[in-house]
Amino acid sequence: MGEFELIRRYFLPLARQQTARSLILGPGDDCAIQHIPAGRDLVFSMDTLVEGVHFPRNYRPDYLGWRALAVAASDLAAMGADPECFTLALTMPAADEQWLAGFAGGLRSASNAFGMALAGGDTTSGPLTLTLQVHGTVEHGAAIRRAGARPGDLVAVSGTLGDAGAALDYLDEASPSPDVTALLDRYHSPRPRLALGSAVRGIASAAVDISDGLLADLGHILEASDVGASIDSARLPVSPHLKRLKGDAALDYALRSGDDYELCLTIPAECWRNAPDAVRKKLSVIGTVESPPGLILDGKPCGADAGFDHFRSRP
Amino acid sequence: MGEFELIRRYFLPLARQQTARSLILGPGDDCAIQHIPAGRDLVFSMDTLVEGVHFPRNYRPDYLGWRALAVAASDLAAMGADPECFTLALTMPAADEQWLAGFAGGLRSASNAFGMALAGGDTTSGPLTLTLQVHGTVEHGAAIRRAGARPGDLVAVSGTLGDAGAALDYLDEASPSPDVTALLDRYHSPRPRLALGSAVRGIASAAVDISDGLLADLGHILEASDVGASIDSARLPVSPHLKRLKGDAALDYALRSGDDYELCLTIPAECWRNAPDAVRKKLSVIGTVESPPGLILDGKPCGADAGFDHFRSRP
Structure with a gap:
């Protein structure tokens, strides 16, 4: 299965299922587009998880999917920001469908729990590494530093x-x-x-x-x-x-x-x-x-x- | 040299040197904060480069630094968006100062050329992989899809x-x-x-x-x-x-x-x-x-x- 088909099957549902209050354009174009309401600022943070460093080798993919979004969203909590959406860069050695189904399932649970839609990202071939960027918003000047x-x-x-x-x-x-x-x-x-x-x-x-x-x-x-x-x-x-x-x-x-x-x-x-x-x-x-x-x-x-x-x- | 010292030495100058028109808070907190002017939307894209897949092994670090931001910024060009800032997730096997100096130099050149400030990111230990997310803005409804x-x-x-x-x-x-x-x-x-x-x-x-x-x-x-x-x-x-x-x-x-x-x-x-x-x-x-x-x-x-x-x- 090719990269585009993989994205379609496992990740596009994560973009669609959420009522992304502020997401104008989700995955599938060169960029995503987010509307930031007047008077609010964008709050964002990027986190990487590397296999064997931040999680054990052969870690259960559903745990990993949840953990990846939870860990990144925690930075929004620390700023007092309201969560909106996230991007995912998934690097993996091969397109293993069983692994992907488990991973997407855990990620979907977290996406539902935190009310965050998938906005875009990249899938590439290489050693198992995930980078997520989470986006939230907060009233201008109200973020906790x-x-x-x-x-x-x-x-x-x-x-x-x-x-x-x-x-x-x-x-x-x-x-x-x-x-x-x-x-x-x-x-x-x-x-x-x-x-x-x-x-x-x-x-x-x-x-x-x-x-x-x-x-x-x-x-x-x-x-x-x-x-x-x-x-x-x-x-x-x-x-x-x-x-x-x-x-x-x-x-x-x-x-x-x-x-x-x-x-x-x-x-x-x-x-x-x-x-x-x-x-x-x-x-x-x-x-x-x-x-x-x-x-x-x-x-x-x-x-x-x-x-x-x-x-x-x-x- | 520890992670925090590395970030300070090589990457914080990239955050400071740009007049980031819209960046309210750059690296160093749990999140960065970007102001999106009223009437404009946030346009963003994430790209990953894996050693041995997207660039050759032992690739010159200054080339890599330029390439990484250029490739990601190209997605903003494809939407007709005006570039603003970027985040960098850098995963590397070891904190090699000579490599980092070269990489940061190439990244700085690109950052200057495209007028994009470093807003935040993550540095981790693992196989050489870079994920960048670029942020631009465009008048509401004017992005080219x-x-x-x-x-x-x-x-x-x-x-x-x-x-x-x-x-x-x-x-x-x-x-x-x-x-x-x-x-x-x-x-x-x-x-x-x-x-x-x-x-x-x-x-x-x-x-x-x-x-x-x-x-x-x-x-x-x-x-x-x-x-x-x-x-x-x-x-x-x-x-x-x-x-x-x-x-x-x-x-x-x-x-x-x-x-x-x-x-x-x-x-x-x-x-x-x-x-x-x-x-x-x-x-x-x-x-x-x-x-x-x-x-x-x-x-x-x-x-x-x-x-x-x-x-x-x-x-």
């Missing part, structure tokens, strides 16, 4: 941390326990915090999604905002699954492992007090932004630069 | 065809002749027809860029427009270099080989008569759009589907 944290702001995170990173220890389990299954679900099916990101516009002063680990990603906020922070490890949200499986080591996963795709926010104290209950109950306050640069963990200085680095982490 | 060709329209192409495809036969020449050098330049340094694409808005009824070969790409217009065309091979623009090097075979390169990144347009006859001289002299009329589907070459039916297909062309 990394650089907005100010001393006195609270530091808060959504959900629980460390589960997806710990799941890597169990990927090959033949009959996983319920606790392991819960962690594996966090790794295979990350759920970007799109609704929460949108809900904290006007509340959060800065935001980042936790892809490389809390310390590393909070570090990006601190660096961009030229501030420091003090974190209380006892307040880190850790799931009962992770606690039971990893005991005292759970904290280390929560601080340093990536792939959770939760949000880390800074919030001015008065905004926190006035925030809707629906927002407050989705967040755990774990510390405070402070003037001196650097990260203090339980009263002691702590290297913020401790997450996943695609080049430094290689032998 | 593939589906607009009507019977009676003229078929026209820009520049000369076949040079870049023929260059592939000479990539390893140690001391290339002037004719070979001219072809190699077409392959290494494609010049997307951005100004021409912009100039034929309101003149051309359909457009495509010639990346996979004239027959294949014109075929895309015919299929999208549900029409056919008749082409006169004697009117195909072929360079003196290609004629001297390939003799009678030059025509086959002009019809079937890709990588030229010229434009193929259909133009209503009255629009052609009224077109500015500056536009007319950049184009060669090679045939006519006709009602019956299919492509007629010198009076005989001809398979349009004869270009480069990333999967079918593999053994």
Whole structure:
């Protein structure tokens, strides 16, 4: 089957099924065309997943399809942007129909869940690599940036941390326990915090999604905002699954492992007090932004630069 | 050197040097932000280049940097869109500083030449693969689509065809002749027809860029427009270099080989008569759009589907 036929069969349905509010022209021409409503800005981010680096070899294609869009959409959540559409560059060694059907199925589920239509892309032959670009929109000036944290702001995170990173220890389990299954679900099916990101516009002063680990990603906020922070490890949200499986080591996963795709926010104290209950109950306050640069963990200085680095982490 | 330091050193200057008319926030946050002026639409396209598939192994990194942006920007030209900015996903086996300096240099030249700022992207570790997404804008409704060709329209192409495809036969020449050098330049340094694409808005009824070969790409217009065309091979623009090097075979390169990144347009006859001289002299009329589907070459039916297909062309 040729490239054009492949695109038609597996990917065009992903373009059609969504009511793409803003997509004027989808796949099939030299370019796609998106209408950005007056008063709103385009918010976009590009993410690459390489086989053997960002996901295991022979990874289930339906998991990969979901994961690829979820991971990319998480960056929209971190800006408080409303998701609109995405492009997909799929490089694969051969046009394996069974693999493609599985991959397109996972991608379709994510596309439905996040309300994002496929706008275009490219399919090429080569080592399995995916690059997605996600497009969202936000009212002019309302995007939440990394650089907005100010001393006195609270530091808060959504959900629980460390589960997806710990799941890597169990990927090959033949009959996983319920606790392991819960962690594996966090790794295979990350759920970007799109609704929460949108809900904290006007509340959060800065935001980042936790892809490389809390310390590393909070570090990006601190660096961009030229501030420091003090974190209380006892307040880190850790799931009962992770606690039971990893005991005292759970904290280390929560601080340093990536792939959770939760949000880390800074919030001015008065905004926190006035925030809707629906927002407050989705967040755990774990510390405070402070003037001196650097990260203090339980009263002691702590290297913020401790997450996943695609080049430094290689032998 | 870590990923973040690499990005800072080689790619951030590409974000800063351009006066990005519409870029509100460039690289360094979770997303970039682009302002689309009221009354204009976003036009975007994604292209992947894989080492050993779309460019030779150990290809000169400065050529690659130029080529990558030129090839992607050519899709904007084919829509008549004005270029604005681009994103880059760069997957590479190792962070080789010499390679990166060369690559960033070529990319910077193209970025300057086309007036496009780097808006964001991703750098990852893996087999050498590049995905670029280019962003342009166009007045609402003014983009030139593939589906607009009507019977009676003229078929026209820009520049000369076949040079870049023929260059592939000479990539390893140690001391290339002037004719070979001219072809190699077409392959290494494609010049997307951005100004021409912009100039034929309101003149051309359909457009495509010639990346996979004239027959294949014109075929895309015919299929999208549900029409056919008749082409006169004697009117195909072929360079003196290609004629001297390939003799009678030059025509086959002009019809079937890709990588030229010229434009193929259909133009209503009255629009052609009224077109500015500056536009007319950049184009060669090679045939006519006709009602019956299919492509007629010198009076005989001809398979349009004869270009480069990333999967079918593999053994």
